[in-house]
Amino acid sequence: MCDRGDRNLAEPGREAMRARFAPSPTGYLHVGGARTALYNYLAVHSAGGEFILRSDDTDTERSSDEFQRDILDGMAWLGLDWDEGIERGGPHAPYQQSERLPRYQAVAESLLAQGKAYLCFATAEELDEMRRVAQSEGRPPGYDGRYRDFDPDEAQSRRAAGDHAVIRLKVPRPGETVFADLVRGEVRFDHEHVEDFVILRSNGTPTYHLASSVDDIDFEITHVIRGEDLLSSTPKHILIGEALGAAPIKYAHLSLLMGPDGKKLSKRHGDTSLRAYRDAGYLAEAMVNYLALLGWSYGEDSDIFTLEEAVGRFSLEDVQPNAAIFDNDKLEWMNGTYIRAMSDEAFADHVGPMLASAFGDLTDLQHNRLAAILPHVKERTKLLTEVPGQVRFLMSEDVEYDQGSWEKVMKAPEARAAIEDARHRLSALESWDAATIEESLRAMLDQLQLNGRKGLQPIRVAISGSSVSPPLFESMEVLGKTATLARIDISLELLTAA
C-alpha cells in the first residue's frame, strides 16, 4: 500500500505521536467509542508517544457528569489508561472543554480581527430559506456567504449595538482541501462544498469544530484517530488549523461499527453501551481482544491476544477502511475462551459479585460447595452471568425441578428403576467422592443394561432439577450424601404421585 500517506511514524528525529480520545459526555460509552479509544491507545503505544483523554463537553445541555463517569469507568475497565487528560492532569490542563471557553472566544476574535473570519447576522429563517433554495436549484446546500464581504467596522458596531452575530470562518474560495488519511489514502474536498461555517455561536460558545481543532493544536496532537462520521468535517478542521498557522495534523478515520442488519450500530440493536456488555458477563480482556479485531488483524497465527501483544504488532496503516459488523457470536466464543483460560481463583473472584447478588451472604456450606464446583462450571461458561443458574441447585436445600427436563427424562420407562437401584447402592457407600460414586453408578448401569445417557440422566434431574448440569458425579460429591439421597427420595415420591 503505497498511497496511504506517511507511514514513517516512528522515523528517528520525528516527534513522538500524540493522539487523543475525545468523547463528548452526552451518552454512555458505547462499543464503537470503546473501539476508537482502543485504536488510539494501540497507535500511541505501538509508535511511542502520549495518549490524551479529553472531554468534548461544549454541549452543556446534553453533557452530564454521569456520562463522563461512565466513560472514565469504561476506559479503566478495559485497561486503556491515558498519559494526560481528565483526572490525570498534564501540561495542557484543563482537559475539559467547558473550562476552556475563554480560549476559544479569544481564538475566534483573533481570527475575526485578522480578517480570516467574519461576523454574520443571518437569522435562522434566512438560513432555512438558503438551504431550501439551494436544494431546489440543485446547488451545494449551505450558507451563501452573504456577510462575507460586509464591512468589518460596520459589522462591529452593529454587534456592539446588540445585534446577535455568529463568527464564521472565511473559507478560501475557490479552493480545495486535500489530505492523506492514514487509513483511506488521499481524500479531497472542493471548497464549493465547504460552507463558511460557524466557529463561534451568537451566545459566545464555540462550535465543536472550533473547540476540537483549537484543542488539538493547543495540546500538540499529532494524530487524530476517530470515527468516519467526522471525515466530512475534516476540511473544516484543517482550515481552522491553517488559519491559525498551526502545524498540520495527520488524520486516520476508522470505519463505523454496524449492527447485524448492516446499519450503523445503535440502540435499535439493543443496548450497545460498553456497560451493558460488562453487566452481561463479558470479560474486559475478551472485549478488548474482540474490538481490536474489528478492522484489524493480529496475524494469521492467532485471533487471541492480549492488549500488550496487540501493541507489539499494531500499525495504523494496516487498519481496514471498510465497515465492520459487530458479531456477538464471535465475541461470546472469545469470552468463553478467556474464561476457560482463567485460573480457578480468578474465575471465583469474577463471579463472586453476581453470586452474592443472587444468593446473598454465603454460608460456609455454600462457600465450600462453590469452591468445589466452580472449576467444573468454569469450563462450560461463556458469560459470567450464566453461573448463578448453573450452581443454583447447590445453593439451596430445595430442588426446583425444571418442567421440560422432567418431562423429557423422568417419563422414560427406565428412569424409575435406575433411580431406585442407584439409591440402594449409594446409600450403602462408605466414602463419598466422585470416583466412588461413579464406580457405584457404573455398576448400576451394568446391572440394568443401560447406557450412560439413559441411566444417568434421571439421576441428574433428580439431584440438580435439570437435564443440564455440571458433571454428575462431581455434583453429587459436592452436594453430599445426605442431600443427594434426600433429593433422590423426593424425585421417587414425585414419580409415584404422578
Add this chain to the structure above:
RNA sequence: GGCCCCGUCGUCUAGCGGCCCAGGACGCUGCCCUCUCAAGGCAGUAACGCCGGUUCAAAUCCGGUCGGGGCUACCA
C-alpha cells in the same frame, strides 16, 4: 438531491500483479469423544458485487456501474 467513504465466505479478516480454481477465525453441518451441557479432535459448507480496460498474467492497477454507509446545524 449534493459531497465524501467503502465493497474477499453468513460474519471478522489474510491477500499489496504470478506462490490464490483464494488462507485463517467465528458461525453452520456431519462424524468422533462422551454422564448432560460445554470443551476437544476430524471432515465439510461457503467469497474476490457487476461490466469494461491495462498487462504475457488481476482478488490485487484504472474507469464505469450497482450496492452499502457517513455527512449535509448557531449537535458532537
